[in-house]
Amino acid sequence: MSPHLILRVVSKLLIPMIVVFALYVQFHGDFGPGGGFQAGVVTAVAVILYALIFGLDAAKAAVPPSVAQAGAALGVFIFVGVGFATLFLGANFLDYDVLHPNYEHRSGQHYGILLVELGVLSTVSSVMLVIFYAFASRVPDIKDEEW
Amino acid sequence: MMELLGALIPSALAQHAPVLLVVVPLILSPVAAVMPNGRIAWVIALIGVAFTVLMLPPLFAGVQADAVMSYALGGWAAPLGIEYRVDALNLPILALVGIIGFLCTLYALPSVADEVDEGKRAIFYATFLVCFAGLLGVAVTGDAFNVFVFVEISSLSTYGLIAMGAGRDRRALTASYNYLVLGTIGATFFVIGVGFLYMATGTLNMADMARVLAENGHDRVTQAGFAFIVVGLGLKAAMFPLHVWLPNAYAFAPNFVTAFLASTATKVAFYALIRFLFSVYHPDVTFVDLSSTWVFAVVGTIAMIVASVQAVFQTDARRVLAYSSVAQVGYMMLGLGIGSADGLAAGLLHLMNHAMMKGALFMALGAFALNYGVSRVKDLAGMGKSMPATSVAFTFGGLSLVGVPLTIGFTSKWYLILAALENGWWWAVAALILSSLLALAYVARLLMPIWFENAPTHGGAVPKVQRVPWLMAVPMGILALANIYFFFHAAPIVNLARGAANAVMGGF
């Protein structure tokens, strides 16, 4: 039996649930504690857990470092891009009201917050992953077999 | 001229100028980060910085028309929303950061290509754009917590930029680490101070804070907040006992980074200090007035003398200039400590002049480093023959530091001496003259090897004149000539400084 059998099985069960929980926290940010930063960290935790159990190479195959770096840039671009979109639509920077014509129910604010939180999610999870990959990829002093 | 340039910018852009100034470099940063090579990333950085410079004429026009340009972020009006305010105080700072940033970015292409690995250049330029946006954000915002956010944005990217010098000298890493620890402590002190202010006033908008403090008086919470804010921003501005991070950080960072930071980072922190001192707390309040006399003036005077003495004994050329920067910040602190509009104007004038001086000096050192790998003072031997144009630029900057007449250094020291005399502070005048003599000592230490010593001959060959890439030579030449030009045409800059001081002495 593989020495880490329990860990592998349990993590295979848990990682999808962690991702779902991250999405829950992301969308729940409107109504309670949550939002982009927290969700981003939890998403990154899912991938980091995978890396810890199954090895760094497997994690890098699942979420390549280039994807993580691109995700970081993409998130900032989305956030500031929403601001530019509001500028192009004629209002002040990050004035979400113009994003949707339904002013009475403040749909513009909803759309705006959802989009910027999406950007935050992308950036935070990607940055956490990039940091993890950067640290974990250093050549170790003591090889794994010698522990 | 500003009106003409301002008319060229479409009004749709001009009305959003306060925010576009900050946001365009910020959005170009992730674009630069994913570029495949350094050259394209440099082009993107140049576009971002150029856009910021283009946004300056509308701001000049707006401030001339209205005295204050206010921009409500997100459509939420102040004091609830975050507001960006441009008035006569931060307009010169924005112009300074923008123009120096533009010149330094031009300078960057050959310099960074020499010092940073190819694979890291794209991220390097992206980090630079974030730092640039952060510094502009500190200068333009009217919300106290937003100042903290932008201070941290610019500081974190600065730590990264400084550490990029590790390719040449591994001491950049320890320098950046020490700056990180000290800078974070400073920023945290600042946020504690803002927290106290928030507790006392219930608002984060600086104009609103001033109104509430004026109505309700200054209790102990606001005094404690004041102390924390002064220490926090003083650390970022390299005020005397809190300056220990600066020499190593400037000495080991890549030359482009040093040229940019030396001209902008401490100046922006100094501006933030003035903003809090005069526009949130009122200068007539007892503890503010006392701190001006007993903290800023005293600390500035000590800095002028002690840091200049330390500069004389350094062996690394950039460390000499770094300690000199600490001394020059002391001049600015003295101007602030004098407490009158003339003193503040003199301090701000010195701020702008010093940016031009140090920009030229560090750019020249970078040019020396590009061609000859110069880092120590004795490496400068013989540069006068091998790189005459660069040596002339370096000389202009050095003479300016001393305060020789015909240079802008003389202008700002003159105004400082006048302001000190008006206040009756003979000891300050004596300190100014003493530190100018000390500046003569360390500048002479730098200039003598350049002009009066011969280059170490390798096999007896006569050193030929080495050319500097034009992208480096043009910005360096512009800044060096500015040192002389603005002595003869001092009016624009002196008026900017006076306008800034008067705007702030009259309340927010």
Place this chain on the structure above:
Amino acid sequence: MFDILADRAIYMPIIVLMMMGLYVVVATGNLVKRLVGLSIFQTSVCLLYITVGKVFGGQPPILPPAHHGEDHGEGHAAEAGHAAAAASSHDAPVHDAPAHDAADHAEPAHGEAAHAEPAVADTGHAEEAAHGAASHAQDAVQHVADAAHHADAAPVHVEGAIDGVLYSNPLPHVLILTAIVVGVATLAVGLALVVRIREAYGTIEDTALSAADYSAETGGRE
């Protein structure tokens, strides 16, 4: 004397943490431990903000569905329970009862805030609460929250669409979130630097590092 101490006792752990963090930064020679001390220091600041922002009995600052259209009903279903409970306990007419309840809530909150002058923000925010019309829901929430937080027996003249529910002030929480993110980023950059220092120097003890740097400098002198 004792009640003053008891009111301000919450600040003791904050100050202790702050000083512990600073002491660790100064006293340790290990670079990683220094960063840990820095994190403790930054955490204490977050605690400081939470302390100030605490409103006893405050609800999340979300308007109950009765004040929006039914479109928002499903989104706020989870909050309907909260709002209903809050609304039922504040059935009395708008002005006096909430002011009174708010004052009750505000008294212990005040002790926690340890204001020398609780009335400082009162004038500003009472006026603003009056101006805070229903058009800006978030503003009004914040106004009521601030007004409720800082009220002391002076009846807060609350207009607008809020009927007597005591809301938490979201602003300190936002400030803390920002401070936490900044702390995380600082820690990440610091640790990255430590990893690079370890690879470049072979050590992370700062006495060894200073010795190495000094010898590099003086070695280079010749």
